[in-house]
Amino acid sequence: MVKQTYQVTADTIGKRFGNVILFRNIHFSLVTGQSMAITGPNGSGKSTLLSITARLATPDRGEVVYLRNQKKIGRRELLSHMGMVSPGVMPYRELTALENIRFAFNTFTPAEDHIHDRMEVLGLYSHRHKPVALYSTGMLQRLKLLIATLGKPGILFLDEPGSNLDTTGKDIIYTYLNQVRPDIILCVATNESTEAELCERSIHLGTDHS
Amino acid sequence: MKGASILVQTILSSIRKDFRVEFRGRYAINVSVAFAFITTLSISFATGGTAIRPAIQAIFLWVILFFSAMNSLSHVFTREEEESTALFLRLHSFAETVFLSKLLYNMAVFMFLEILIVPLCIFFFSITVIHPLQFCITMLAGGIAITSATTIIAAIVSQSGGRGSLFTILSFPVTLPVLWVTIDATTRNITSGLVFSWNSVLFLTAFSMALLIVSYLLFPVIWDEG
Numbered sequence: 001m002v003k004q005t006y007q008v009t010a011d012t013i014g015k016r017f018g019n020v021i022l023f024r025n026i027h028f029s030l031v032t033g034q035s036m037a038i039t040g041p042n043g044s045g046k047s048t049l050l051s052i053t054a055r056l057a058t059p060d061r062g063e064v065v066y067l068r069n070q071k072k073i074g075r076r077e078l079l080s081h082m083g084m085v086s087p088g089v090m091p092y093r094e095l096t097a098l099e100n101i102r103f104a105f106n107t108f109t110p111a112e113d114h115i116h117d118r119m120e121v122l123g124l125y126s127h128r129h130k131p132v133a134l135y136s137t138g139m140l141q142r143l144k145l146l147i148a149t150l151g152k153p154g155i156l157f158l159d160e161p162g163s164n165l166d167t168t169g170k171d172i173i174y175t176y177l178n179q180v181r182p183d184i185i186l187c188v189a190t191n192e193s194t195e196a197e198l199c200e201r202s203i204h205l206g207t208d209h210s
Numbered sequence: 211m212k213g214a215s216i217l218v219q220t221i222l223s224s225i226r227k228d229f230r231v232e233f234r235g236r237y238a239i240n241v242s243v244a245f246a247f248i249t250t251l252s253i254s255f256a257t258g259g260t261a262i263r264p265a266i267q268a269i270f271l272w273v274i275l276f277f278s279a280m281n282s283l284s285h286v287f288t289r290e291e292e293e294s295t296a297l298f299l300r301l302h303s304f305a306e307t308v309f310l311s312k313l314l315y316n317m318a319v320f321m322f323l324e325i326l327i328v329p330l331c332i333f334f335f336s337i338t339v340i341h342p343l344q345f346c347i348t349m350l351a352g353g354i355a356i357t358s359a360t361t362i363i364a365a366i367v368s369q370s371g372g373r374g375s376l377f378t379i380l381s382f383p384v385t386l387p388v389l390w391v392t393i394d395a396t397t398r399n400i401t402s403g404l405v406f407s408w409n410s411v412l413f414l415t416a417f418s419m420a421l422l423i424v425s426y427l428l429f430p431v432i433w434d435e436g
Contacts, residue, residue: 056297058435075434076304084301090294092227094234103227104302106220131234 005032006081006154006185007067008053014061015048022048023205024061030201032154035186037196040205046189047086047159049205053187054084054157068154078155083148085141086159093133097124097143100132104147115150122146122172137164145173155185162192174198217307224303224311225318228286238285239319246278246327254334262335268396271331272389276356277378278327282319283360284377286312287368296368305430313361313422320353337400344406345399351414352392358418359384362425365432388417 007029014024022045030036038046051057053064055075066073068081091100097119102109109115119125122142132140141164148156161177162170177186177198188195196202232239253270262270290296299308328349331337339345360381367377395410 056300079301079304082301086297088294089297089301091298092231092295093293094231095227099227099230103223104298106223106302 003183004081004154005069007031008155008185009065009067010053010062011065012062013049013052013059013064015045015052015059026062026203028201028203030185030187032185033182035181035188035199035201037199037202038187038189038205039191039196039202042191044206046191046205047088049203050086050157050159050187050189051088054078054082056084066155081153082155082157083151083153084157084159085144085148085161086157087163088159089144089148091132091140091143091147094131096129096131097135097146098128100143101147101150105151108151110150118146118150123168138166138169141165142169142172145176149176149180152180153184155187156180157187158195159189160192161188161190162195170194220303220307221311221314224307225315228311228315229318231289232285238282238289239322242278242282242319242323243326245281246274246323246330249274249277250327250330250334257335264337264401265393265397267331267335267337267400268393270335271328271337271396272352272393274331275324275327275353276385276389279320279323279356280360280378280381282323283316283357283381284364284367286315286319286361287364288377291368300433305433306426308433309361309365309426309429312365313357313425316357316361316364317354320357321350324349324353338402339400340402341399341406345396347411348392348395348399351411351418352388352395355388355392355414355418355421356385358421358425359388362421362429362432365429369432388414 009029010026012024013026015022016024026049028036038049040046048057052059055064055066055078066078068077073081091097092103095103098115101115116125116128119128122145124139124142124146127135127139132143135143141161145161148158161173165173174194180186181198186199188199190196253274290299303311332339360377363380363384364377367380370376391410391413395406398404398406398410
């Protein structure tokens with residue numbers, strides 16, 4: 001199987017809300033195997049920059065371009081190559097974990113064994129038939145991580161991935177990220193130094209960019 | 211062919227998801243059904259057994275149907291925004307799939323409400339259906355026209371504040387021609403001596419087709435930029 005290589009380039013990205021400039025002139029370029037942390041105080045625009053990078057939000061200035069095997073890919077194609085964990089991405093509360101997974105992956109649902117293995121690792125297997133509404137916030141965060149990573153995406157966006165997780169949960173995530181990091185582009189928006197240290201580069205918002 | 215099969219499968223999966231989510235909560239459907247029962251009974255008590263003209267019977271029937279459906283029809287999109295599942299849906303479904311599945315879901319909900327409300331109105335308002343086949347076709351065509359017009363409005367309104375009331379206010383002028391034609395066609399189906407015209411069904415079908423094409427083309431802009 002041919003290994004996929006990805007490249008993301010952000011060129012002079014700027015965003016403002018009304019008269020408030022959130023950030024401007026953000027430049028970066030990442031290829032498969034590279035990772036970047038977006039850090040900064042609350043309200044500095046970490047999540048907004050992550051959403052713009054994932055092309056889920058539009059910048060006021062600049063553009064984000066994705067290449068897959070040296071060929072430009074659009075927003076639509078990008079969706080099938082990326083995974084995202086964010087407080088704004090919520091699975092359906094009325095559905096069970098398995099129903100959410102089957103809906104998210106639709107006709108491309110990974111093999112049941114693989115789903116069960118990953119659920120076991122994240123401590124969700126015994127809760128797979130429980131509605132998500134009955135999950136604790138930590139379990140919900142684990143489910144979001146499971147759904148974001150189950151399809152083995154080439155690009156992974158994580159917004160505060162360790163929030164609401166206990167030490168075991170954080171260890172599982174950090175071990176997983178260290179394993180997959182050489183094969184993906186990883187972008188993490190975080191205030192946790194442990195999470196920022198998982199990445200080789202970082203952008204600090206709220207100072208030189210605003 | 212394979213692409214079309216995948217599209218159909220994803221639409222069916224999305225509709226199944228919407229039904230599961232809605233019927234496990236049952237909030238919107240329960241409100242719609244309760245509204246229909248309360249208004250039908252209120253009008254029935256208010257008229258106190260007085261004979262109602264067929265034209266007024268048709269108006270009551272469609273006004274009850276329209277306002278009962280308003281809550282359920284908008285809920286399919288507003289729920290996604292209120293429960294923060296919209297981004298989850300954007301990440302895992304293409305805009306076309308979302309639009310077609312929400313449209314078909316809304317049509318199914320409207321038909322469900324018609325099946326409940328029409329017999330109720332026939333019983334309480336003592337409606338006599340003269341042309342049963344034409345009556346059923348009118349109900350079907352009217353329902354499709356209303357859902358075709360309101361699904362895209364629900365998507366637009368879900369991105370704004372004051373969603374519930376705004377949806378009804380914006381939907382009313384757009385669906386006014388539909389209500390006008392369906393009320394006239396229904397009146398002709400329940401009044402002896404009046405001739406039913408297929409032109410009304412033709413108008414409703416053309417109206418639905420035009421709005422569906424425009425909505426299908428515009429929806430990705432609303433959904434992806436939302």
